[in-house]
Amino acid sequence: MAAKHHRIRKFTSVTRLHFARLVCRSVLLILLVIWYIRFKLGMGDGLTAELEKYPVILIVTWMVFVFEMILRFFPSEYESPGCQKQFACNYIKSGNTDIDVPENHATFLVALIWIIFNGIFGALHMTGILDDEIMILLCSVYSVCDIICILFFCPFQTWLLKNKCCSSCRIYNWDYAMMFTPLFFVRRFYTWSLLALSIALMLRWEITFFRHPERFSENTNEYLRCENCTEKLCAHKRQLWRFWKSVERYTAKRLARLRKP
Numbered sequence: 001m002a003a004k005h006h007r008i009r010k011f012t013s014v015t016r017l018h019f020a021r022l023v024c025r026s027v028l029l030i031l032l033v034i035w036y037i038r039f040k041l042g043m044g045d046g047l048t049a050e051l052e053k054y055p056v057i058l059i060v061t062w063m064v065f066v067f068e069m070i071l072r073f074f075p076s077e078y079e080s081p082g083c084q085k086q087f088a089c090n091y092i093k094s095g096n097t098d099i100d101v102p103e104n105h106a107t108f109l110v111a112l113i114w115i116i117f118n119g120i121f122g123a124l125h126m127t128g129i130l131d132d133e134i135m136i137l138l139c140s141v142y143s144v145c146d147i148i149c150i151l152f153f154c155p156f157q158t159w160l161l162k163n164k165c166c167s168s169c170r171i172y173n174w175d176y177a178m179m180f181t182p183l184f185f186v187r188r189f190y191t192w193s194l195l196a197l198s199i200a201l202m203l204r205w206e207i208t209f210f211r212h213p214e215r216f217s218e219n220t221n222e223y224l225r226c227e228n229c230t231e232k233l234c235a236h237k238r239q240l241w242r243f244w245k246s247v248e249r250y251t252a253k254r255l256a257r258l259r260k261p
Contacts, residue, residue: 014080014231015151022147028061029140036133047133048188062190069176069197073204080150080231082165082172085223086208091215092222099217103161103170110160110171118181125185135182136191142179150233152240165234168224170216173205 011019038044051058071079075087084090121138124130149156150166163169176198183191214220222228 011236012231014078015233015236017078018080018147018150022144022151024064025140025143025147029137029144031057032137032140036137039133046131047136048186051136058190062194065176065194066197069194069201072173072176072201080172080233081167081223081229082169083205085167085215085221086173086205086212088212088215090221090223091212092228094220094222096219098219099213100219101170101213101217103163106161107170110156110174113160114178114181121182122185132186135185138182139180142182146175146179152237165229167229167231167233168218170209174202177202 032047035044035047035050039046039050044050045053072083075084075089081090121130121135125132125135154166156171157163157166157169161170166172177195180191180195180198183195186192209216216224218224226234
């Protein structure tokens, strides 16, 4: 039987931007972890003090996140189709009037789980068990996980929403609000301003959904159909899955050879 050949797709500009974000956010997380460890070892100040000691890092990070969120309020070719479907310019009428967003009911479950999960951290913070530094670290961890969900694996998609891909994701524009949730407990202008803007972005998304649900349904909006997708993240995820499977097969063969007498 002839072997199957899979055409390797090149990364789109949007996907490359996601990888750049992943690298930058990972570097920031590593830096924050190092500062936190130094603080716990008595070799430095807390994270908030260290960040304010280096205003360039703080201001640049704040401005980058603010710019990314403001960009989401407008149509942009540098953003994923998943968050662009809300705009009228990306609504391609299919002729079908049956609006079907199957994962819509699961959004309430996602919201409930997220509130309870972060409420636990918030309660621990208010009782003094966790400090502001931990909440900032948690926010940074969320920021890295956000890109991992887009590029590699999303537990919300797989276990709760069951959507086919990021383009059809019902809660795509919740990401920044979810990311910055821990900052509610850190009383600084730069933390609360990020959280406030992220909530405004999520509210804009939800208002658009309830006013124009037809833009969020593949049945009524051809923009969400695979043949019109400009990002092809699902193809890249399949390529990654095939790569890991090949690594597993190679590793299994090597181990089998090593076990032979």
